[in-house]
Amino acid sequence: MANDANGRPAPGSRGRGRRPAEEVRAEVLHAVGELLLTEGTAQLTFERVARVSGVSKTTLYKWWPSKGALALDGYFHAVEDTLAFPDTGDVRADLLAQLRAFTHVMTRTPGGRILTELIGAAQTDADLATAYRQLYSAQRRALAAERLRHARELGQIRPDVDVQVLVDQLWGAVYHRLLIPDEPVDDAFVTALVTNLLDGVCPRPA
Amino acid sequence: MANDANGRPAPGSRGRGRRPAEEVRAEVLHAVGELLLTEGTAQLTFERVARVSGVSKTTLYKWWPSKGALALDGYFHAVEDTLAFPDTGDVRADLLAQLRAFTHVMTRTPGGRILTELIGAAQTDADLATAYRQLYSAQRRALAAERLRHARELGQIRPDVDVQVLVDQLWGAVYHRLLIPDEPVDDAFVTALVTNLLDGVCPRPA
Structure with missing residues (x-):
């Protein structure tokens, strides 16, 4: 110009x-x-x-x-608004809402197939792998981490927790079931992901 | 014969x-x-x-x-012994030991590339996807679930927890970083996976 x-x-x-x-x-x-x-x-x-x-x-x-x-x-850009990370101040409710929107896009729209095929092709295509990280996953990670850091600042997540690991244990766990579909991606799964991670799976001391 | x-x-x-x-x-x-x-x-x-x-x-x-x-x-069969699920009675120690062995194979031997390339190709090859599940992932899931169910029977994991979800939040989280390498697969990551999931990331009530 x-x-x-x-x-x-x-x-x-x-x-x-x-x-x-x-x-x-x-x-x-x-x-x-x-x-x-x-x-x-x-x-x-x-x-x-x-x-x-x-x-x-x-x-x-x-x-x-x-x-x-x-x-x-x-x-x-197409999913930016649908997959925004809500911040009502309640991290549990917000994670559930976002993960439900995310799994809906991944299982009920072509979104799931688009991403799994691109991730698949990226395993043997270094340029595509770089594009995937730069144009998609790193940006999605940053948005999720921002929401989780805010919860940590409010004391809803322990101060020593690395929020990037939570991204793998929530959205990464969903990608795992999408890429290797041994088990279903349904609402019980989403609810369990959040409950397990926020509350822990060991019995709470009485 | x-x-x-x-x-x-x-x-x-x-x-x-x-x-x-x-x-x-x-x-x-x-x-x-x-x-x-x-x-x-x-x-x-x-x-x-x-x-x-x-x-x-x-x-x-x-x-x-x-x-x-x-x-x-x-x-x-090649990794069956190396990636066995130990059962010393201490689920935390056993998960750490198994995940360390697993991430070692995935990052320090051709194992990681073998699996990520097969998972990648399986996204557009339905026969390979079926073979992957039947000959590999479903069997690995069953072995992990068996170990986790034993911990649940011993009261080390809450009775209402679906152990299959834990497979996605531990090994699935590792696969996520291997397939989309935005963040490293290192010992701090493995330790955080187990700590987050067993103890939860919310602050414990005093």
Whole structure:
């Protein structure tokens, strides 16, 4: 984009409908998210996204070097609101609510298959593995950790607890059942995850 | 094999070194395990296993319909002793010991890569997913659950706890970090997994 010294678009650069890059980018991600959540990854191609969004393939490739990167960025933005981490001040209720929303997306929408296939492919594709962490999992982890740290500050979680380990024992445990489906991902499972971890599974001293 | 009515090998059927099928099978699995733990899955082919074990490819294919099935069965047997679930009567010490052995195999031997690549491929290969569950994960889950149920019987775990959920919150949490390596699999992680789950992360009432 041709900007002047103050970062404003230079006169005329918005002619012929030219829009700020961030706006175009957000529209592409929105289109990708819609495609993914209605049709899954199989139908997602740069051709199709270029056609739907009106953005050239060259620009798309400049922003997202692979289909995996495009899918992950689109998926992250598509589920951002649905999978937000509520903070009502009650960590138990909030974890249950978030994990129920999460397992709903993972078992009742194409979300589960999108992520398990990307995680699967990432095991033998180092670029995809990096994209997965940078564009999806590290950001989801950071949002979960932020909510858990707040509970720790309020004294609802012991001060010595590493909140990152809780991410693996809650959401990681769900991913385990999704990736290796020996046992069901149902509401009893979600409830047990939270109860076990907050209260411990040893008998409480009387 | 030609057996008589009592299931004993018929006279002469052991000529030319013919051995009981179970013995041959065990030898093949041993050879596969050795190959896997020294070289990983890339070098594992039916050709090579036939050569090393002296068993025909036809027989190998009859017993294991795919390379994945052969690898999973061989791997399960190769790690069976190393990854046994100790039972000293102290569930906390035993879980720590087993999880340390497990994370050692997963991070310091080809074991981690073997399993993460098989789990990865299983996301888009239904036959491999079935083989994975039947020949590996369901059996490992059963062994872990047996140990945990014993602790529950002894009153070391609350009676209302579903031990299968604990499998996901301990070993499943490790798989999560192996498959999506945002955070390290180290001893602090293993210790935290056990402490969090047995004691809970909420502050204990004074």
